[in-house]
Amino acid sequence: MARGRAALSATLKVAVLAGDGIGPEVVVEAVRVLTALRGDGLALEFRSALVGSAATDAVGNPLPAETLALCRQSDAILFGAVGGPRYDALPRAQRPEQGLLRLRQELGLFANLRPVVIFPQLAAASTLKPEVVAGLDLLIVRELTGDIYFGQPRGIRVLASGEREGFDTRRYRESEIVRIADVAFAAARRRARRLCSVDKANVLETTQLWREVVTTVGVEYPDVALSHMYVDNAAMQLLRDPRQFDVIVTGNMFGDILSDEASMLTGSIGLLPSASLDADGRGLYEPIHGSAPDIAGRDIANPLAAILSAAMMLRYSLQQERAAERVERAVGAVLERGLRTADLARPGEQVIGTRAMGTAVAAALSEPR
Ligand code: NAD
Numbered sequence: 001m002a003r004g005r006a007a008l009s010a011t012l013k014v015a016v017l018a019g020d021g022i023g024p025e026v027v028v029e030a031v032r033v034l035t036a037l038r039g040d041g042l043a044l045e046f047r048s049a050l051v052g053s054a055a056t057d058a059v060g061n062p063l064p065a066e067t068l069a070l071c072r073q074s075d076a077i078l079f080g081a082v083g084g085p086r087y088d089a090l091p092r093a094q095r096p097e098q099g100l101l102r103l104r105q106e107l108g109l110f111a112n113l114r115p116v117v118i119f120p121q122l123a124a125a126s127t128l129k130p131e132v133v134a135g136l137d138l139l140i141v142r143e144l145t146g147d148i149y150f151g152q153p154r155g156i157r158v159l160a161s162g163e164r165e166g167f168d169t170r171r172y173r174e175s176e177i178v179r180i181a182d183v184a185f186a187a188a189r190r191r192a193r194r195l196c197s198v199d200k201a202n203v204l205e206t207t208q209l210w211r212e213v214v215t216t217v218g219v220e221y222p223d224v225a226l227s228h229m230y231v232d233n234a235a236m237q238l239l240r241d242p243r244q245f246d247v248i249v250t251g252n253m254f255g256d257i258l259s260d261e262a263s264m265l266t267g268s269i270g271l272l273p274s275a276s277l278d279a280d281g282r283g284l285y286e287p288i289h290g291s292a293p294d295i296a297g298r299d300i301a302n303p304l305a306a307i308l309s310a311a312m313m314l315r316y317s318l319q320q321e322r323a324a325e326r327v328e329r330a331v332g333a334v335l336e337r338g339l340r341t342a343d344l345a346r347p348g349e350q351v352i353g354t355r356a357m358g359t360a361v362a363a364a365l366s367e368p369r
Contacts (some may be wrong), residue, residue, distance in 0.1 A: 011043040012318050015074035018068065020096055021051040021291025022301035022354075023080020029303035029358025030078060030310040033330070036362040037323050039315075047074070052082030052096035052291075062099030068106055071284075076317035077103075078310060079286035084293050092184070096291075104144060109276035109284055110176070110257065111183040112142040113312070116242075116262045116272065121335040125267030125344060128239065133265050139191065139247045140183040140262055142255025144276060146176045147206075148253050170206045172251065177210050179279060181217040184249035188224045194246035196227045198234045198254055210251065231258070238262055263288060269342045270302025273309035275316050283317045285309040299353040302341040304331055307361055330364035 016031060018024035034044055049067040056062050062082065062271045071077050082096040092098065103109075116138045123130040151169035159165050181197075188195040197214045199207035211228055218226040229237070231254045237244060238261055250258060263272050277283040286306030295301055308331060315324035338349065339360050345351045352360070 001143065013045050013046050013047065013074040013078070014313070015067075015070045015077045016046050016048045017051040017071075017077060017079045018048065018054075019099075019291065020054060020084050021081055021293045021296040022289075023052070023082065023291055025296070025299070025301050025354050026287060026303040026306035027078060027080040029335045029361075030306040030356060033251050033307050033327060033362045033365065034310050034314075037326065042320060042323055045234040051079075051099045053084050053087055055099060056087065056090070056094055056096060060094070062094065062096045063102045063106075067099075069102070070148060071103065071107060076282060076313045077284040078306075078313060079284050080294045080306065081287065081291040083291045103284065107282070108145070108278045110143060110145040110279070111180055111184075111275075112144040112259075113187065113261070113275040113277065113316070114140045114142070114259045114272065114288065115308075115312070116140065116259075116265055118266055119271075119332055119335050121332075121368040122267055122271070122344060124346070126265055127267070128242075128265060133242060136242050136265060138242060138245045138262060139187055139222075140255060140259045141180065141247060141249040142185060142259055143172075143176065143180040143251050144255075145252075146172055147252030149341070165172065170204065170253075172210060174209070174213050177213040178217055181249060182216045183277065184247055185217065185221040185224050188247040189221065192246040193224045194227070195221075195224050195249050196229050196234070196245055198229050198231050198248055198250035200231050200254075201228070202230060207251070207318055214249065220257040234258060235261060238265070259288075268302060270305050270341065270343045271308070272305050273312050275309070275312045277316060281317055283313070285313040285317075300342050301354050302343050303354050303358045304341075304361075307331060307358065326365055327361070330367075331359045333364040333367060334360045 008157045018027040028081045028138050049070045051067055055064050073317055082100050087096050118133050118136040123134040126133045148168045148170040151171040199210050201208045201211040272288045274288050275283050275285050311327035314320040319367045339352055340349050341357050
C-alpha cells in the first residue's frame, strides 16, 4: 500500500511468531483459517520461530538471530503476543517485550494501523450506547518509530538547586511525516476517502510542522478530504461521535493514547487486530491484546483479533483483498449465528472455546454469502 511496494513471491511466505501466553492459542486459529483459504488458489507457506519468553527460555534472547532472519525473508509476519509475570524481574534487554520492540526497529515498521470496527451483532457489548457506536468503522494510523518515545536527548538530571528534573525530546523530521501521511492517505483511498490529521499545532512546534507537511502531502491526494483536529478535541470526539471519523493519522504518543481509547469502543480487546508496516508494505500483524497470562492454556481466549489480523495481512502485505474480505465475512457470519467466546458473551448466552471459534470461522469461509 505504501510507495515502492516490494515484489511478492509466487508462494507467499508467512513467518509465524506465536510468542507467549495466549499467543500460541490464538495464532494457531488464525493459521487454521488461512489454511482453509488455501483451496482458493492461495499459496501460503508458514514457518514458525521463537520470540518472547519462549525464546528467552531456549536461547537467552527474546529475539534470536534466526527469528529476525526468518522475518526478513518472509512476505509478512503473523505475531501472537509476548510477555509474562515470570520475566518481570529480568534486565530490560532480556524481557520478552524487547523482542517485539527490537523487531519493529530492525524491520523499520513505522506505520501502525488499527481498525476499530463494530460488528452489528456486538453493538451492545460497547460501554457506549449502541446508537452512538453501531456501524462504527474507523482506522487509526499511528506513527510508530519517532516522536517523544525515541527523541534525544532524554533523561533525569540534577539541577544546580539539587532538585531532579526529567526531560524528553519530541522530534519529527519532514521525511518521517511524509511517509506516514502517504500511508494514511493511501488507506483512506481504500475506504470513505476522509482523513483527519490529529496534532497539537496550537502549542507544539513539532506538530505545527506535522500539520504543514500533511497538508502538502494532501495535494497529491485531491480525492481524499483532509481535515485537522487538536488531540484534546479528538479524544473528546471519539467518545461523543466516533462515527464522524474514517481514517485518523497521528504521531506516536497521541496515537498510542487515542488508539487505546478507540479500541474500547468495541467492547472487547479480544476483537481488535493491528498491522505495523514498513516502507515497502511488508508488515507484522498482531492482535492488540497481550499474552493474557490470567487466561492462558484454558481454551477460553478469543481468537478473533488474531484471525482479523490475518485478514489485514492478506489485504495489506499479500495483496489478497478478496481473501481478506472472505475472512471478515466469515467472522461476521459466526457472530451472526450467536457464537461467542467468554469475553463477548452476555448473561445467558452460550459460550464456546478458542478452538471451537477458530474452527467455526474456518468452516464459515466456504458458506455462500
Ligand atoms: P492483556 O491484553 O494480556 O490482558 C488484559 C485483559 O484482557 C486480561 O484480563 C485478559 O484476560 C484479557 N484478554 C486479553 N486478550 C484476550 C482475548 N484474546 N480474549 C479474551 N480476553 C482477553 O494485557 P496485560 O494483562 O496488561 O498484559 C499481560 C502481558 O502481556 C504483559 O506481560 C504485557 O507486557 C504483555 N503485552 C504484550 C503485548 C504484545 O505482545 N503486543 C501487548 C500488551 C501487553
